[in-house]
Amino acid sequence: MADAVYEMMKNMSKKNLSSDDVATLLVMTSILLGGWFRIFPAFLAGFPVNDGGMFYTMIEDLQMNHYLLPFYTSYNNLNIPFAYPPLAFYVGAIISDVLHISPVEIVRWLPGITSTFCVLAFFFTAKELMESRLVAAAATLIFALIPHMSDWNSMGGGLTRSFGMLFMILTVLYAYRLFTKNIRYDPWRTILFGSLTILSHPESIVYTVGICTYIWFMKSRTLKAFLDGILVSLAVLMATAPWYGLILYRHGFETLLSAMQTGGHSVWSPLIILNMDSITAEPYLDLLGVLGVLGIITLVIRRQYFVPGMLAVIYLIGPRSAHTVGNISFALAGGFFLMEIIIPTLSDIGDDLDGKPSGISRRTAVILAVFTVPYLLCNSTYNSSMISQNHVDEQGRTDMRWVAENTPRNSRFLVLTGNPDGMCDSLSEWFPALAQRTSLTTIQGREWLLGNEFDVFAEHRANIQDCIDEGLECLDGESGYFGEDYDYVYISTAPPIGNCKFLNTPRKNVPALVIALEDDAHYSILYRSENVVIFRKTG
Known part of the structure; x- marks a missing residue:
């Protein structure tokens, strides 16, 4: 890794940067900035941002019950079934006990840390979906800086949302490889991350199933891939059966059905996609949202329907959280538009953005940096400052x-x-x-x-x-x-x-x-x- 960074820095002194240099630089920047803006609000607040009170109580319930799942959570004295996917609570409780950290601090810091890993997972997934390392790197930077991705999964309630997002992205990655390539260990990786998704967050389960089914339909549609998908699904159900079997035994199917009826479905709910502010949640100019929209339009014009279709599927599956999960598609489309349209307009890069010709000129890099970086940094800093104020002082x-x-x-x-x-x-x-x-x-x-x-x-x-x-x-x-x-x-x-x-x-x-x-x-x-x-x- 150190040698790769050294070589990249040497190339930066030349007139042009290679595509690999730019991709590496973008990914490193994405992780650093994305991580900072996911952790910064909790640092400013001194307490979990926004929500997380119920999860704090559930961690304590788990500890008090010696890590056996309680029948009910003590939260709000309502006999709420302890039916929430428990993985994040177990992770939080174990860290709390081993390191002697208050559960409040777990709910404060762990969501932002887990959400940072989502940035790296997104890059590997984007590289597979877009078949271009450079486009994937650009999409990753957009993903890292979209305010709604950095704040909603990093708040206190992001304890489970961040785990769900992380394992959903990784499940999509290996499901895509499962359906499009013949790599030996991908079925097992899909089973692993699919199981972790089920144990992390209810809505992530629904989105994962929908997106993976969509991938099979768009990229494969073969009987072998269909049977592979069925076998992987059965294995995931078997792996997670001890948890959901216990919940069904204790509380019945009605409890799980109850939670599934709160997805915000209506005839008009998918139209929320028309409100860009609800998707990226950028405080000022919707620069990243505009890149995503223009990317979606460009892909449709070029008859490359995979990413636009995935966005539509996400909004049809679950409108309630589609304004968060939908940013995956927006980031992919934005990275595509940036590298396929904007960069060629500003430089002599040519058509092969992932390979050989000339690379990205220093002039182009300077233009983009001067006009966009200060704005994006100010945008994210201001957003972090604002959401950090929403906490119990x-x-x-x-x-x-x-x-x-x-x-x-x-x-x-x-x-x-x-x-x-x-x-x-x-x-x-x-x-x-x-x-x-x-x-x-x-x-x-x-x-x-x-x-x-x-x-x-x-x-x-x-x-x-x-x-x-x-x-x-x-x-x-x-x-x-x-x-x-x-x-x-x-x-x-x-x-x-x-x-x-x-x-x-x-x-x-x-x-x-x-x-x-x-x-x-x-x-x-x-x-x-x-x-x-x-x-x-x-x-």
């Missing part, structure tokens, strides 16, 4: 510890933050974990209990959050869905959050609901801090 953790120490264990809270998106409400998710009390308005874990009513819960949860600024009449009307037997109302007066980022628009006045409850005889103030007011319901 020290005062918030102090407030929750007070609740744990000064309220009955069976207390039931309406936790109101003003944030309609339950997936980006860090306070709401971490409240059951740190306060160890029931939050009636926390959405995490409900997918295992509510099935197709999950979206109904999410809608009511969003409605009751609006009550912070509307007053008591709103609370009385919306709280009925969650039950009239709540004991406390926990109101956050901190700045609101939008799209998992603080909006930097502090509330100008005391929330209307706080004023209304202060004047109502049926409520009394139990606790007040800088950003929280807790009311006890007295009648």
